[in-house]
């Protein structure tokens with residue numbers, strides 16, 4: 001088997017030596033695969049992505065990235081530049097990510113850091129603004145944008161780098177339907193280009209349609225199952241147990257929604273196909 005992009009062995013992580021973020025995780029990410037991390041709130045999805053991105057380091061266990069140990073020392077040396085040029089991370093909260101005075105600067109920042117010629121940077125920024133449909137926002141202050149607009153800028157600032165490895169934390173959160181469809185198509189395209197994609201999501205249709213493998217975390221912060229999306233998403237007991245679906249969650253084809261069975265229930269249950 002070829003060298004994985006990431007290999008995680010018995011990794012645990014505690015915040016402030018106290019609060020458990022992850023417990024005894026084993027996981028490989030292969031080159032060119034698209035992987036979803038599913039789990040309830042607080043199960044450890046974002047923590048796991050931060051560990052993969054080298055933004056947090058295991059309290060126990062070890063991680064390698066691109067065949068090298070991912071340690072504070074490695075990221076203080078030569079490996080850092082190489083690793084950072086390969087990897088793009090879209091954070092769950094765009095506010096953490098954006099910091100430039102204008103949207104244009106935000107999207108140009110990564111390519112400029114890579115010492116790309118100015119003309120090429122300009123072209124990349126234009127292409128990215130165009131692709132995201134945010135040309136009109138180019139001179140705006142990122143911090144003054146709406147949540148969804150900020151998310152688009154954060155995604156753009158990563159895409160303009162054209163990284164081989166993409167880590168996406170809840171990429172569809174807060175996006176309107178048109179932008180969600182756009183992101184679906186984009187992820188599909190990136191997958192065809194054999195980019196390595198790891199995303200944390202609550203969106204079961206993304207996991208089903210856009211990934212090769214799903215890793216499930218439980219509320220004790222450890223991996224309880226992994227496998228092909230069709231297999232995992234068919235396992236209703238597992239999804240209920242780990243609090244990814246509720247018994248009032250219903251799936252229609254590839255659309256999941258939750259409806260109340262309380263006084264405001266208005267849903268016709270006759271034609272439901274439950275998974």
Ligand SMILES: Nc1ncnc2c1ncn2[C@@H]1O[C@H](COP(=O)(O)OP(=O)(O)OP(=O)(O)O)[C@@H](O)[C@H]1O
Nearest residue numbers: 015019020021039040041042043044045046047048
């Ligand atoms: N900065 C922090 N300090 C202390 N504990 C933290 C911190 N960040 C996360 N945690 C804890 O670590 C655990 C995992 O959190 P994490 O953010 O990884 O969950 P998540 O699966 O991404 O959840 P969500 O679906 O809500 O985004 C939670 O119990 C959380 O309370």
Ligand SMILES: [Mg+2]
Nearest residue numbers: 045046092169
């Ligand atoms: Mg999270």
